[in-house]
Amino acid sequence: MDRLDAMQLYVAVVDAHSFARAAEVLGQPRSTVSRVVKELEAWLGAQLLQRTTRKLSVTAEGRRYYEECKRLLAEMAAMEASFPGRSAQPAxxxxxxxxxxxxxxxxxxxxxxxxxxxxxxxxxxxxxxxxxxxxxxxxxx
Known part of the structure; x- marks a missing residue:
């Protein structure tokens, strides 16, 4: 599992409040999204999401991880955009x-x-x- 991809996927799940909606937005099968989040939880040794048949909620550890992922992903995007070949401006x-x-x-x-x-x-x-x-x-x- 690529951790950067897993972080982006996890952020998408939390933002969408749903595995199915995140999978749709990312163009991934729902089973892949679910599997990656489970692998991420196992790797971190923490439950990030509380799942029931009707609801998906973020645990305290999951909220902390989400906020750090958002920060790191934003920093990475800003760093990449600072290179001339990766300009965010259309040309x-x-x-x-x-x-x-x-x-x-x-x-x-x-x-x-x-x-x-x-x-x-x-x-x-x-x-x-x-x-x-x-x-x-x-x-x-």
Whole structure:
């Protein structure tokens, strides 16, 4: 069991208040989520979750572990984002197709603010009321 993956999975279970919902969010089988949490509890030597047929509750040890996991995962994400190759800011060419009315009323009034927030993004807007394949229309853009 990879501890980092187990920590992320455990946080998802606590946040979702459910093994089934966490499994759905993570795209994992429910049995895998349940097994990993049991392995985590065995490895830590502590019961993290109190399970009944109707309810899932977090124990005191589970709450402490959850808070530490959240802190460590946030620190790790911040550390990784500090490297130039792992920038959290989107960059590159972004081509979007939409109906003209959506572009005119919703997108264009806010486009300046959006581009200021994401200066490394090159935005290509294609507005038309025709149904088109914008990828095939201009594969060089």
């Amino acid at each position: 590159g060419r972004f081509k979007v197709g939409m109906p003209q009315s959506l572009a005119r009323h919703c997108i264009l009034p806010r486009i300046g603010e959006f581009l200021q927030q994401y200066p490394d993004l090159e935005l290509i807007l294609c507005s038309s009321d025709n149904v088109e394949d914008i990828i095939q229309e201009d594969s060089t853009a």
